[in-house]
Amino acid sequence: MIEINGCSKVYRSRDGTREVQALDRVHLTIAEKEFVALLGPSGCGKTTLLKIIGGLLSWTEGDVRIDGKKVTGPGPDRALVFQNFALMPWANVLTNVAFGLELKGVPKEARTGTAMRLLEKIGLAGFESAYPRHLSGGMQQRVGLARALAVNPVTLLMDEPFGALDAQTRRLMQDDLLRLLDQEPKTVVFVTHGMDEAVRLADRIVLMSARPGRVSEIIDVPFGRPRPAGYDSEPVFNELKNYLWEKLKAMQTDGGKVNGG
Amino acid sequence: MKSLRIWHERGWKKPTPAQADRLWKRSMQLLFFIVFFIVWELFARLNPGLLMAPFSRTVTAWLELIVSPELYDALWTSNQAMLIGFALATITAIPLGLLLGRLERIERFVDPYLNVLIVTPMSAIIPLIIISIGIGLAARVLVVYVFAFPIIVVNTRTGLKNLEPTLIEMAQAFGASELQLWKKILLPGATPAMMAGVRLGLGRALSGMVVVELLLVAVGLGRMLLSAMGFFQPARMYAIIVVIIIEVVLVMSIARRIEARLISWKPRLA
Ligand SMILES: Nc1ncnc2c1ncn2[C@@H]1O[C@H](COP(=O)(O)OP(=O)(O)O)[C@@H](O)[C@H]1O
Ligand SMILES: [Mg+2]
Numbered sequence: 001m002i003e004i005n006g007c008s009k010v011y012r013s014r015d016g017t018r019e020v021q022a023l024d025r026v027h028l029t030i031a032e033k034e035f036v037a038l039l040g041p042s043g044c045g046k047t048t049l050l051k052i053i054g055g056l057l058s059w060t061e062g063d064v065r066i067d068g069k070k071v072t073g074p075g076p077d078r079a080l081v082f083q084n085f086a087l088m089p090w091a092n093v094l095t096n097v098a099f100g101l102e103l104k105g106v107p108k109e110a111r112t113g114t115a116m117r118l119l120e121k122i123g124l125a126g127f128e129s130a131y132p133r134h135l136s137g138g139m140q141q142r143v144g145l146a147r148a149l150a151v152n153p154v155t156l157l158m159d160e161p162f163g164a165l166d167a168q169t170r171r172l173m174q175d176d177l178l179r180l181l182d183q184e185p186k187t188v189v190f191v192t193h194g195m196d197e198a199v200r201l202a203d204r205i206v207l208m209s210a211r212p213g214r215v216s217e218i219i220d221v222p223f224g225r226p227r228p229a230g231y232d233s234e235p236v237f238n239e240l241k242n243y244l245w246e247k248l249k250a251m252q253t254d255g256g257k258v259n260g261g
Numbered sequence: 262m263k264s265l266r267i268w269h270e271r272g273w274k275k276p277t278p279a280q281a282d283r284l285w286k287r288s289m290q291l292l293f294f295i296v297f298f299i300v301w302e303l304f305a306r307l308n309p310g311l312l313m314a315p316f317s318r319t320v321t322a323w324l325e326l327i328v329s330p331e332l333y334d335a336l337w338t339s340n341q342a343m344l345i346g347f348a349l350a351t352i353t354a355i356p357l358g359l360l361l362g363r364l365e366r367i368e369r370f371v372d373p374y375l376n377v378l379i380v381t382p383m384s385a386i387i388p389l390i391i392i393s394i395g396i397g398l399a400a401r402v403l404v405v406y407v408f409a410f411p412i413i414v415v416n417t418r419t420g421l422k423n424l425e426p427t428l429i430e431m432a433q434a435f436g437a438s439e440l441q442l443w444k445k446i447l448l449p450g451a452t453p454a455m456m457a458g459v460r461l462g463l464g465r466a467l468s469g470m471v472v473v474e475l476l477l478v479a480v481g482l483g484r485m486l487l488s489a490m491g492f493f494q495p496a497r498m499y500a501i502i503v504v505i506i507i508e509v510v511l512v513m514s515i516a517r518r519i520e521a522r523l524i525s526w527k528p529r530l531a
Contacts, residue, residue, distance in 0.1 A: 051430075054434055055434075056430060056433060056434055074433060074434045074435070074436055075436070076436060078434075079434070079435070080430075080431065080434040082427050082430075082431060084425075084427055086425070086427040086428055086430070086431040088428065088445075088446070088449070088450075089526055089527075090449045090450070090452075090524070090526040090527075091449075091526075099432075099435060099445075100435040100436075102445075103432070103435050103436055103437050103441055103445070104436065131526055133526075151435065
């Protein structure tokens with residue numbers, strides 16, 4: 001369980017003269033095996049919150065705990081998936097997927113076995129010796145996802161993982177992610193600025209507003225996982241999307257903006 | 262040559278566009294050299310002067326030169342200083358570049374000096390070096406060193422600084438220690454720019470080698486060149502210059518090959 005209690009984050013410039021309040025007293029509790037989408041306009045602190053959970057950033061006020069223990073840094077229980085894939089261009093697919101295991105000192109044979117199994121599962125069998133630059137964006141993110149899954153984390157932290165992909169590839173990746181989670185349930189914190197994506201994937205949607213970043217609303221998605229057939233043609237699917245759209249639009253006229261990174 | 266053979270085997274049938282392109286390029290190169298040599302020959306014969314030698318006599322002088330032991334002595338003398346200076350520059354510049362690329366605080370402190378060093382014409386500080394440490398091997402080594410050092414530092418630093426920041430974040434998220442970060446991310450990531458820096462540094466080391474011998478410490482190839490000039494042996498002088506050019510071209514193409522092999526994952530050299 002991830003508990004975020006009144007967490008604030010202020011970025012300070014190096015000389016200490018400028019300050020940006022990225023998060024303002026965020027409260028959020030995420031249950032085991034739950035899929036939570038963080039949805040909000042660009043600059044509302046989604047990435048900041050994700051990095052704090054990942055142990056890559058410190059916070060300035062409040063409390064962040066995982067299973068009761070205060071977060072002090074990255075840990076093997078959490079793995080990140082990045083929007084720009086963050087693959088090592090000098091290493092082939094196999095080495096990239098096995099990277100987390102390599103850092104942990106897992107022997108080569110064992111980590112190769114794990115990586116090959118994951119590549120198979122994620123539809124990249126036969127690509128183990130290819131280099132990232134030879135792969136399409138979708139395939140690169142599959143590698144990124146396999147790398148995260150290879151360390152067998154409790155929690156997946158995904159920062160707009162499909163944001164750099166074209167619409168069709170994105171839909172395929174969303175379906176594959178849900179299928180993988182179905183086979184092996186995990187806690188997922190998924191940053192997105194797509195309303196459609198949030199409704200398709202999440203159990204709960206955390207709507208955030210900008211300047212300073214706050215949780216403005218938490219919405220339960222009325223579909224179970226795996227999603228029932230034809231759920232996206234039900235009226236409630238579009239109603240929810242429209243509702244989120246109205247909310248985001250209102251934030252934009254309040255001074256935030258909806259699009260961008 | 263290969264393209265010519267293909268041309269023959271296929272008879273006078275139309276070559277593929279790639280073959281035609283290659284043949285065209287080779288012919289143009291050949292034509293360029295032929296024209297160049299003819300112009301050189303004519304120019305030298307029409308304007309006879311004490312330091313003017315036509316192409317044909319340069320070729321003869323070159324053939325004489327490359328069988329004389331004197332040349333190999335000179336090559337050894339010159340390259341000794343070059344190799345020592347270049348090696349020292351490489352093993353000191355890379356660590357410094359890495360340090361500057363990683364530690365912004367030190368970088369901000371050192372940057373102004375480095376920037377001055379980069380734009381200083383190194384020939385200008387040769388007299389200073391001679392005055393302080395004489396005209397021995399050490400002085401020549403030092404000149405080569407100051408020629409090669411700055412470019413290697415700057416390239417290494419830039420390579421590290423331009424590394425995709427999310428790669429570092431990724432490694433840290435997967436629990437990399439600082440040592441692992443260096444081994445798995447920072448060094449491999451900085452290698453292309455570092456290698457380019459080393460190659461450029463090698464080029465500068467070679468010019469440092471020639472410049473110091475021509476300007477102040479007359480030994481090796483520099484002395485041969487100066488004495489050929491002094492004795493009004495233009496053909497020999499040109500032949501020595503040709504030897505120097507051949508060495509530079511050879512060394513640089515080997516460096517390029519090594520570089521390309523080390524960073525074969527990069528689509529193009531930086
Ligand atoms: N390293 C940083 N230093 C200063 N300000 C930052 C830094 N990172 C992010 N910010 C600021 O914090 C706010 C939230 O950023 P971010 O978490 O990246 O938002 P999001 O991911 O929702 O787009 C933005 O206003 C951004 O400019
Ligand atoms: Mg972001």
